[in-house]
Amino acid sequence: MADPYLTIFLCALLTYGVRSGGHLLMTYFGTVHHRIEAGLNAVPIAVLSALVAPTVVTEGWPEAVAIVLVCLLSLRFSMLPSLALAVLALAMMRQIAGV
Amino acid sequence: MIETRKEIKDALRDVFPVASAIAPYSAVFGALAIDQGLSLTELLVTSASIYAVASQYVMLDLMLEGVALWSILLAVLAVNFRHVLYSAASVRWLDQFGPMQKALAFFLLVDPQYATCEARHTKTPITPTYYFTYAACVYIAWMIANLLGALFGPLLGDTSRFGLDLILPMFFAVLVFGxxxxxxxxxxxxxxxxxxxxxxxxxxxxxxxxxxxxxxxxxxxxxxxxxxxxxxxxx
Incomplete structure (x- = not known):
């Protein structure tokens, strides 16, 4: 594992980069090609779903159900209550599954 | 002078609900990070310098799994990417800010800051006084809650008993679904x-x-x- 402080520092630098980058790009360029823009817009959807996908498939059924459940809960509630209810449901499902 | 006081008052009024909504996230992150093996100093440096809860969750998760550094950075970039849009939109309301003020403003450009300024600038121009009063309150609430979570979280014991270990994947799933x-x-x-x-x-x-x-x-x-x-x- 890399030095944790190096990792933290680079993540902080990267975060500052995206928070200032949009402003600088708009100031100097104005517009970008529509395919690049569509690709940039898709970055969070594509990478985050790729990150979560194996969890849904490789853990047990309670975990898979909990992931689907929390998405459905987010239709009705904001992030924090959705997570709280899903965590509660997961704890109960794990009891039932006997793990 | 009256203007300045009104700007501060507005900022405090607008920030109160936001700061109280942010605090639990920060406390949970603090508790989880300590539980997963981060030291208190590492946690506080993380929260103070990155200051983006989703990115910190990703970094924590992947760092402790021993994933390669460039993969961590890519995932952090992905989670953070919406900030490019906020930053681009800020061109419309940061025109009263000097270069140094802008440089600091970008560091503090978190989701609620963006949302509030975006809503306010259609009625009133965003002043540095308003922006930084609001931002300072969010940042302070964030750091205090983080520390409290880290100090009192371990009292909960093994978090997987409560299903807390799946918070990260669930958090990302909700972000995607959004x-x-x-x-x-x-x-x-x-x-x-x-x-x-x-x-x-x-x-x-x-x-x-x-x-x-x-x-x-x-x-x-x-x-x-x-x-x-x-x-x-x-x-």
Whole structure:
């Protein structure tokens, strides 16, 4: 594992980069090609779903159900209550599954 | 002087509900980070310097799994990417700020800060006084809650007993699901998930993050129909 402080520092630098980058790009360029823009817009959807996908498939059924459940809960509630209810449901499902 | 006082008053009024909503996230992150093996100093440096809860969750998760540094950075970039849009939108309301003020303003440009300024600037220009009063309150609430979570979280004991270990994947799932109104969401999602799983079983972790993500991004670029289909940015 890399030095944790190096990792933290680079993540902080990267975060500052995206928070200032949009402003600088708009100031100097104005517009970008529509395919690049569509690709940039898709970055969070594509990478985050790729990150979560194996969890849904490789853990047990309670975990898979909990992931689907929390998405459905987010239709009705904001992030924090959705997570709280899903965590509660997961704890109960794990009891039932006997793990 | 009266102007300044009114700006501060407005900022305090607007920030109160936001600071109280942010505090629990920060406390949970503090508790989880300590539980997963981060030291208190590492936690506080993380929260003080990165100051983006989703990115910190990703970093924590991958760092403790021992994933390669460039993979961590890519995942952090992905989670953070919406800030490019906020930053681009801020061109419209940061015109009263000097270069140094702008440089500091970007560091503090978190989700609620963006949302509040975006809403306020249509009625009143955003002044540095308003912006930094609001930002300072969010930042202070964030750091205090973080510390409290770290100090009192361990009293809960083994968190997997409560299902807390799945908070991270659930958090990311909700973030992704929140984008469902975006153009071609289901096409991008299906391609990313399918390619991620394929890579996960064939090559193994962490390649599924990078390759799954790249496949989804290319899908979006390939399906884009040009400027007329361009979506309206937030707000």
């Amino acid at each position: 984008f469902r109104q975006k153009p071609r969401f289901f096409a991008i999602l299906s391609v990313s998930v399918a390619s991620s799983l394929l890579v996960y079983f064939v090559l193994g972790s962490p390649w599924h993050i990078t390759l799954g993500g790249v496949c989804g991004i290319l899908t979006a670029a390939a399906l884009s129909e040009g400027p007329q289909s361009k979506e309206v940015a937030h707000g």
